[in-house]
Amino acid sequence: MTLSELQKDLIKNNADAIIVTRNNMFLGQDILEEENKVKELSGFSGSAGNLLIFRDKIFLFVDGRYELQASLEVDTTKITVITTKETLATWIQNNINEPCKIIYNPWCHSISEVDYWGRALKKHTFIADEKDLLGNRLSSKKAEIFEHKIEFSGVSMEEKISYLTEFMKQKSLDAYFITECDNLSWLMNLRSDCLADTPILRAFALIDSNGEISLFTNDFKQIEVELSKYKGKSIGINFKQTPRQIYNIMKNHRIWTENLENPISQWKAAKNPIELQGFKNAHHRDGLSLIRFLYWLENNWNGQDELSIVNKLKEFRSSNTHFYSNSFETIAGFGSNGAIVHYHPAPSTNKKLENGSLLLIDSGAQYYDATTDITRTVAIGTPSQEMIDSFTQVLKAHIAVASAYFPNGTPGCALDALSRAQLWKFGKDYNHGTGHGVGCFLNVHEGPISLSTKGNSPISTHMVTSIEPGYYKENNYGIRIENLAYTEKVSIPETDKEMLCFKILTLVPIDKKLINKYLLNEQEINWINTYHTQILQEFQQELDKETTQWLKQSCQAL
Secondary structure (H helix, E strand, O other), X not given: OOHHHHHHHHHHOOOOEEEEEOOOOOOOOOOOHHHOHHHHHHOOOOXXXXXXXXXXXEEEEEOHHHHHHHHHHOOOOOOEEEEOOOOHHHXXXXXXXXXXXXXXXXXXXXXHHHHXXXXXXXXXXEEEOOOOOOOOOOOOOOOOEEEOOHHHHOOOHHHHHHHHHHHHHHXXXXXXXXXXXXXXXXXXXXXXXXXOOOOOOOOEEEEEOOOOEEEEOOOOHHHHHHHHHHOOOEEEEOOOOOEHHHHHHHHHOOOEEEEXXXXXXXXXXXXXXXXXXXXXXHHHHHHHHHHHHHHHHHHHOOOOEHHHHHHHHHHHHHOOOOXXXXXXXXXXXXXXXXXXXOOOOOOOOOOEOOOOEEEEEEEOEEEOOEEOOEXXXXXXXXXXXHHHHHHHHHHHHHHHHHOOEEEOOOEHHHHHXXXXXXXXXXXXXXXXXXXXXXXXXXOXXXXXXXXXXXXXXXXOOOEEEEEOOEEEEOOOEEEEOEEEEEEEEEOOOOOOOOEEEEEEOOOOOOOHHHOOHHHOOHHHHHHHHHHHHHHHHHHOOOOOHHHHHHHHHHOOOO
């Protein structure tokens, strides 16, 4: 399928436009390469993007993370790249004046999204694609399903399902329909190898009030067969995460639907004691690997390139106990490539490391006991004073969040603002969130918590999140400093409020060659020194003599 062929199909079907989303029916989850219709049609490879294709013009919508990448990957003589924080619907409302007939795939858009179109875009007509103009959105690849053992999950499937049946009882539901793969994977203590870096079970499930489960992995015709048994009964679904087509099936069979946030999201976000210990154990192993890698890098960067760095880092990690895979495709951007927020090296873009710039490495691992995600920006050779100052300013933003005390229930947007305020002082900002939730041997990006301008979900104890402010100078360099941390109660004298703080999980030195201590206050210097002391105490007995000496120097007090 090409763009011109799709435009001809619009004419044949008496339509003005078609929406092509990167999603398939597993909304918000990662996809396989062969399922990526946005990339197939446009060449854009980012993890978030939508195409709006008219008969005579084409728009690609991306967020700020992909502003540079999109313009490099697509043919901008044919496709107009729109970088926006607006939703697709808002953009249509503000920019498309003539009434249009717009085709969409009801499997690839949520109930809430399609309902919003109907309310807000009344002059336009949205038509469900019943002819599958884009072909199959689900790969035929077979996947192995396996158990996430109780020694790692901490709570049995039976106990977790009892939480859900109690929820259904409270809400007077006959069943709940789960479409969020990560929630289902957590609930059933199941994983699969369908995706390279994310071990989720890609499936839907119907769970009745007695805890009986109907699982749908690839035979989606069976969904209607099972749902037809619930005529006149009440089923809970999350309108924000359920494909419109599921709602259509329920409506056709006269099933009462209750729009309810999936409670599993909150249960999953607050890690149980076994999961939390798993995070600590995994980060210990991961930290050792990163320290050994950084020591190797400092002594061997000459002659290396971005792709060799990616391979070498995986070599250090993959020998670890409980290692399963990377948790996402490693970002290794040197110099100007580092300014592309979600850059992934390829043979056509691969840069050699040279003296005088920065290497941004964002990587992570899936271990059976946890998921890791870390970014370090490293000076290659001698950095400029501008690079040092910019790095130190990002470090100040990182410390502002990492050292914060905040009330239980604080929304993520409040912590996001703490970080950005540090960079705003220097006229700087970044086009991505400050942090995201992290799953336990699941998605490296996990809701509901988000440290971002739109992060409204309350933060409570034992949630794991990243802290990752950055700064990106186009065509020059990129900086990001990312640690994972979990939330814990903190005792503050003379207050009745339940307060939280962050406990850092990631234990890897921050490049001191990039720190201008004269831009830091006493509290910030103490935070860095305390952090580096913790790293040295954690690892110095487990490294060889040369690496230990390097670590001592890297963790020396400012």
